[in-house]
Amino acid sequence: MSENPQWSVMPLGRQLNLKRGHDLPKRLRVEGAIPIYSSSGLSGRHSTAKCEPPGVITGRYGTIGNVFFASEPYWPLNTTLYVEDFKSNDPKFVYYFLKTFDWDAYSDKSAVPGVNRNHVHEELVAFPPVDEQRAIADVLTSLDDKIDLLHRQNKTLEAMAETLFRQWFVEEAEDGWVEAKLPDEFDFEMGTSPKGDTFNEHGEGMPMYQGNADFGFRFPQRRIYTTAPKRTAKKGDTLISVRAPVGAQNMASETCCIGRGVAAFRLSQNPMFIAYTFYKLRAMMTEFEQFNAEGTVFGSISKRDVSELPILLPPPDRIEKFHRHVGPVDAKVIANCKQIISLEKLRDTLLPKLMSGEVRVAS
Known part of the structure; x- marks a missing residue:
């Protein structure tokens, strides 16, 4: 916890309000555009929204400690807790803060673990001023955005390579092979x-x-x-x-x-x-x-x-041709993967330091 006098120290329940998610029987989970969040993440879509964005959702029962950010209307299931009131705090900062929260300390340690919102609300936490919250969230978001971009680029590159492989070695396979x-x-x-x-x-x-x-x-x-x-x-x-x-x-x-x-x-x-x-x-x-x-x-x-x-x-010359065309594409995928690992390591190192005030960001 930060000892900086500018950071406000108070029970979590005074910094924000967590609420238990809502029931949604499987028979009512009709297909739609609204994401449904369970304690383990996105679990389907629905035609109706229960909450408006921005949303921060965390596992309450079954899987605890997972934290998700919703930038569109969403439905949190009753296995989750969601932030009903940010109380003027920055939502993205709250998302990153809850990722560092010690949820295991509030687990009931049962075979199917769960947490009690009222107990979580009692935890003393320190929040910086809102301007500093936004600066912290911007740093972490920029890293996550870059990681997401690299993941999406990799999926595109792999799809290109698979398409070329299918064309050259499946669709154009010759009788003499x-x-x-x-x-x-x-x-x-x-x-x-x-x-x-x-x-x-x-x-x-x-x-x-x-x-x-x-x-x-x-x-x-x-x-x-x-x-x-x-x-x-x-x-x-x-x-x-x-x-x-x-x-x-x-x-x-x-x-x-x-x-x-x-x-x-x-x-x-x-x-x-x-x-x-x-x-x-x-x-x-x-x-x-x-x-x-x-x-x-x-x-x-x-x-x-x-x-x-x-x-x-296939004949060796076709394999060599594929290597010449796709080798550089796949090398880019590999380079992106290595960069993702480095960025994730940087983010995971910075996250607790920023949340504790050990590392400060100019607001």
């Missing part, structure tokens, strides 16, 4: 998990990815490390989730250990053609995902199954 199996074109490694006592979360050893839960937009997120890796992927390898669920896709940003939920692929002809590998395997997702419905509770695909996946072998 050889029918083969996946190992005839790609080298691959099925992961296996090291011993549990080699795991840690403080960065000792090699990062290890165990499956879909670790995957991000393009690169997996570091979470677990191992001091005794068994099988590894190389930088640029395409990673596929092979267990529960099968088919999620990422790319290795570095040499890493792969657990038994992951397989790593690279083009035998030229491992540097990482974009071709990535989009060829993305085009095969239907073949991978069929193993989610093989009669088991948790889908999985074995090395033998992977080895039997059918493919067409």
Whole structure:
């Protein structure tokens, strides 16, 4: 909490008013343009708005601690709390402030966690003057806007690359292309998990990815490390989730250990053609995902199954042409991902410092 005398210290309930969200039975959740927010985020759309923007919504029951900003009319479900009255505070500042709030301290610790609004209202908090609130919100919003722009750009670039792949290797596939199996074109490694006592979360050893839960937009997120890796992927390898669920896709940003939920692929002809590998395997997702419905509770695909996946072998010159055209596009996606990681790290470092007054912004 800031000790700056210009910041007002008082119970949260005097700085703003939180209200429990509203019931909306599923049978009444008709399709419309109004976003519906649950404790975990956007959960559909409705034809009627319950609240006018700007809105700040946070999880109250089930998933607590998530905070969302609504810039359009919205409906907060009864699993949420929403700011009914900002009491002249800047809404975007309130949004960022609530993202740093210690919601776990108010969890009832039950099997399905929940928080009581009245207890939250009693927490002593410090808010700066409104001009400084706006300056803080502007800094954080500029970072979030840049991150959002890069995400949208990446989706556009990936869609362009997928369209070109589909045109050159699916729609324009020629009768003379050889029918083969996946190992005839790609080298691959099925992961296996090291011993549990080699795991840690403080960065000792090699990062290890165990499956879909670790995957991000393009690169997996570091979470677990191992001091005794068994099988590894190389930088640029395409990673596929092979267990529960099968088919999620990422790319290795570095040499890493792969657990038994992951397989790593690279083009035998030229491992540097990482974009071709990535989009060829993305085009095969239907073949991978069929193993989610093989009669088991948790889908999985074995090395033998992977080895039997059918493919067409295009001529090397077409693969090289694709690499020349799409390689730079995909390199931009990778560069954007790295910039997103840097911006998110900067934002997450600044956020608590700005909210506590440790770092000041001229208003």
